[in-house]
Amino acid sequence: MTKKYLQPDVTVDVVLFMIEDGDLKVLLVEREHGPYEGMRALPGGYLHEGETTRIAADRVLHNKAGVDNVYIEQLYTFDTPGRDPRGPNFSISYVALVPSPLPIGESDDVQKPEWFSTKKLSKLAFDHQEIIDYAIERLRGKLEYTTIGFNALPKLFTLSQLQQVYEVILDKTLDKRNFRKKMDQLKMIKETKHVLSGMRQRPAKMYSLLAKPGTIKNF
């Protein structure tokens, strides 16, 4: 094919969220060279030959955060002209939500990935702030009608932990009794015989999700 049409560079960027210390945090790396050197950016990179964007996103998550098999979905394709000063570039972005505490060790990547509160971010490289804002919006939307929120927790969790996931993502406090009533009538979680104890307070019952995360609707 003769080059009559635009063939942009394709990068894949991942907005990886985690909930920690009652805060919604996002994983950022430091740019080592090129445009925006020294600034914080979303973990990402060029698409390799033979890769789908989904596989590239998995690779980025594995290399930068040391996580595998996490919830991930395609977010949006950003193609504003000039978003990369080097030339035409599309960012196919993905959102992911991983459990806290992280089950796997940190990565040995050189770009020092770090978690930052989404509430106080300094100026980021490229249009990555815009991408993060859009990702938060998507996360909030999906929280209302899917089981996406459970991805922020390990397999066994307490109702207080679950409520905190909702509170942090929606950025508002919820009533404890109403929240539990809702969870009860949705019949999506089941009590286990485990308790979370040793925490200077009454031990909490632990629950598990009945269906696969991300599938059930009608919250």
Place this chain on the structure above:
Amino acid sequence: MTKKYLQPDVTVDVVLFMIEDGDLKVLLVEREHGPYEGMRALPGGYLHEGETTRIAADRVLHNKAGVDNVYIEQLYTFDTPGRDPRGPNFSISYVALVPSPLPIGESDDVQKPEWFSTKKLSKLAFDHQEIIDYAIERLRGKLEYTTIGFNALPKLFTLSQLQQVYEVILDKTLDKRNFRKKMDQLKMIKETKHVLSGMRQRPAKMYSLLAKPGTIKNF
């Protein structure tokens, strides 16, 4: 930049919906050559130099359907390997919803665009059936919490027409009185002094949308 990374061809495909005869219809063209020759496909094409995907989508709509300034939003980026037998190809897809009856004349494009009911489609080129299915899903989702549905109607419309938009997209019948009550309490439309008459029945009051389509939430 040396070619170490994948630079796929980028096509933009548009899922253009319209409601006609109580049916959700999608605009398809006939492929004149290349793979899937003679089969029906979504209107689309390669991205030109200097174009954003959004501008390319507008161009496709203008050329294939003769419509401008319609509601349109990015849907998804499809990149399954082998989706185009000619080589690596990304389809950045858009969904659009246009009013019926169409305010503008048909296009003079050679690919004879035609409207087809989404309920009975023959086998389509590429993964376009998958794209349409996903577009319908998105349309249904957005109908619940945005004013996207109003884009299927002209500026003045009757409540029965509006209800039909909801019924056709959601593929279920709605109760007339409950629908009107809901519209009333949402305070998003206002009565005009126009009526739609000449239709072998009692003339219907015409209404207009108060806010900009696509913006308001909380349906």
Place this chain on the structure above:
DNA sequence: GATTATTAGTGTACTAATAACACTATATCA
């Protein structure tokens, strides 16, 4: 071992939203 601090866990009453349901009004057509 008694006291304190901390979070877990529970029910009721009020309000708002949704769902089910049938008849009259006004035009066109024959």
Place this chain on the structure above:
DNA sequence: TGATATAGTGTTATTAGTACACTAATAATC
């Protein structure tokens, strides 16, 4: 003028959402 077709209109019952305060069980402290 009678038939037909769609417009337009309220009430009741059910379900979901919201507001709100105390007791329970543990760890930590003295």
